[in-house]
Amino acid sequence: MTLKGNALVGQSGGPTSVINSSLYGVIAEARNHSCIENVYGAIHGIEGVLKREIIDLTRQDEGTIQGLTRTPGAALGGCRYRVQDEDLERIFQVFQEYNIKYFFYIGGNDSMDTAHRISEYAKEIGDGVLRVIGIPKTIDNDLPVTHHCPGFGSCAKYVATSVREAGLHTASMYTSEPITILQTVGRNTGWLPGASALARMDEEDAPHIICFPEVPFELNQFLGKVEDTYRRVGGAFIVVGEGLRKADGSYVSAQADEVGTDAFGHPMLGGASDYLREAIEKNLKIKARNVKLDICQQAAMHFASARDVKDAIAVGRSAVKAAVDGKSGYMVTLLEEEGATSFSELEKVANLEREVPREWIDPSGSYVTTEFLNYARPLIQGEVEVKIRAGLPAYVKLRKIMV
C-alpha cells in the first residue's frame, strides 16, 4: 500500500485569493508522511511538466511557505493549457524522471478534466505508477458535488464589500449620477452576483437588481425594473454576472464575439456591464456608470475570508492524506461544516458546471432568496490578517529552485 517517491503539485486555471493556501496545505501535510520524499512544484501547471520547469518546494524559507496562506495569485503560476493525447506520454516520462508518485492538481472544472485524463492514463499503465488527487478551487463556485469551492468565499466577501461601499457612494450621488452597474466574474453561473446581496443592510440599499446568467435576459423587462427602482429610491445599483445571456443563449456582451475564446473554448467575457450601461443611457436617458473589478475580485487577499483560507488549507491537506492512504482519481470536496472534506470521482466533476438552483433566485428573477443568503453568509466570515509593510500588504514569492 505504501508508495515511496516524490510529490508534484501544480496550480491551474485562473488563481483565487486562496489557491496558495491549498498549496500550503499540500506542502504542510506532506511533511507528516515519510513516504513522500520531496514536494516539487510545476511552474504554470501542466505546462511546467511538459517543459520540465519544476521547482523544489521542500527547500523554500519557512516564512515563504507560511506566507502562502496570505498571498494572492498562483505562486507556482497557473495555466489554461488543454492537454492533448500526445502530451500524456511525455507527462509520464517526466513523472518517471523526477520519480513522481503523487500528483496533486489544484484547479477548477477544466483542470479537473486534466487531472482526470492523467489519472485514467496512470490506470492504463498499471498500479503503483501514480496517485492523482484533484484539489478544487474556483471563485465561480460552479463545481458540482462539493458544497462550495475554495476561493468563492473570499471573492464573495470582496464583491459584497465593494457593493456595500459603492452602493453608499452611489446613493449619495443619486441627484447627479443615479445608476451604477457592477460586473462580477463567475462565467455562466450567478453565485457571485447573488452573493452581492449580502451587502444589503436596509430595504432601499444596494444591490437593487441582480442579473443572473441562469435567468435569460429580457431587455424591456430589465429596463422596467430599472425605472421602477429609480422612481422608488431615486437611483439604482445593478449587479451583473459577466456571463449574462439572452433567451437564445447568446451573451449580451457585445464584445464576446470580438474577444474570442480561451483554450477550452469558453468565451472571454468582457462587456456585460458596458452593454447594460449603454442600454440604460440610450433607452431611459439616465446617466449610468459601470464598474469592472475583473481580476481584482480573484486577488483581493487584503480582505479575504478567514473561513475560505481554512477550507483551502483543508482541501490541500485532505488530498495528501487520501493519496498516501491509496486513493487516486478523486477530487477533494468540501462539506457544509468549516474545514470538513469528502471526495468525488474526478469524472463526476470534470467539465461540469453547477448553476444557482432556480428556487434560490426569487420569482422576479432578479434577487436571491433567504436560502441563498443562508448558504453564502457563513463562507465570508472572518478576516485574514495580512502583513503590512509601508502601508501595503506584504506578499511572498517562491524562489525558483529548479530540481
Place this chain on the structure above:
Amino acid sequence: MTLKGNALVGQSGGPTSVINSSLYGVIAEARNHSCIENVYGAIHGIEGVLKREIIDLTRQDEGTIQGLTRTPGAALGGCRYRVQDEDLERIFQVFQEYNIKYFFYIGGNDSMDTAHRISEYAKEIGDGVLRVIGIPKTIDNDLPVTHHCPGFGSCAKYVATSVREAGLHTASMYTSEPITILQTVGRNTGWLPGASALARMDEEDAPHIICFPEVPFELNQFLGKVEDTYRRVGGAFIVVGEGLRKADGSYVSAQADEVGTDAFGHPMLGGASDYLREAIEKNLKIKARNVKLDICQQAAMHFASARDVKDAIAVGRSAVKAAVDGKSGYMVTLLEEEGATSFSELEKVANLEREVPREWIDPSGSYVTTEFLNYARPLIQGEVEVKIRAGLPAYVKLRKIMV
C-alpha cells in the same frame, strides 16, 4: 468678533472614503465653541439649501457621529450642481431663515467655486452676515496650494494594493493571459496612476507602464513599450489615468464623446482602458484584459489610510476654528506634516487643477521618479479599523431629522 448662530455644512462633488471624516471634524469641533448653537447639514450640498432639505446634526446618536470616520460615501449626499447667479439670493434667504452664520463646504475644485461665490456674495451684503470656509476633498489630488488633498491617500492605498494583487495574479497567468490594463480615476491629472508605482516590490513587478494624463499619448510609442515589457518579463501590467489624452488634447477614450459632460462641463470619462485593450489586441495580437475599479476607488473604506482619516478630520476641525476666529473666504489646506493645516484664499483654488510636476515623471514618460514615491508614500500609511458585522464592514447612516 464673536458671531452667534447656527452652522451649516454641506458635502459636494463626488464622495471620497474620508469625506465623512471631515464632516465629523466639523461636528466635533463645533461642540467646543458656544457661539455655534446648532450644526445643520444640507442634503446633497447646495441643492439641499435651495430645496430647504436641511437636517439636524446635533441630534444624531453619538455612535453614528463617531462612525462617520469609518463610513464611505457622502453621509449628507453630494451634488454636482453649478450655482446660478439667481440662486444666490435664494441661498441667503434660506441662511437667514435658519439663522446660518457659518457655512462649511466640503468639496473639490468645482465646490470651492461654489463656496467662493457664496463668500463673495456675503461680502457684498455686509459684514457679519456669514462666514464661509471651504474644506478640501478630492481623490484626484489636483487642488492647488494644499500639499495634498484628503481622500487621495486612501484612494492611492487602495489602487496600489489592487495593482500589487492584480499584478501577482497577472504574472501567474503570463503564459495564457499576459496583459492587464487597470484604469484609475483622477480626471486630468496622474496622481493616482502614479501612486500605483508604490505597489512594485521587485524590478519585474507591476506596474510596468503608467499612462499619465499629463503626458500626451502616442500610440506607436505605447505599443513599443508594451512589446518591450512583454519580451522582457513575459507579460505587462499597465495603469492608465481615465483622462489620458492625445497631443491634440482629445481624450483617447472612444466613449468620451458619447458619454457627454457633467454640470461643470467636464467630460464623463469611461473608456481609456477599453481603448488601450483594443489597441493592444488589434496591433500586437496579444490577449489583454482591463480593470475599471471606478467608484470602488473612492469608496474603499475597508482598506483606507489612517493618515488620510486624520488629515480629513483635521481640515474639518481647522475650518470651524478659523471661522469662529473670524476668517471667511478661505479653504483649509494641508501641510506636509500629518494633521497640520493652513489656509488659502478660495479664489486661488476654485476651478484650478494641479498636475503632477513633469520632473516627478521619469524621462520615458511612463513611470514616476523617487520624488513622487517619497511624496505619496507617507499618505497611505496606517490601516483604519472598520467595524465588522457578519463578515462585512458595518457602516452608519445619518437619521433624516429635518430642521
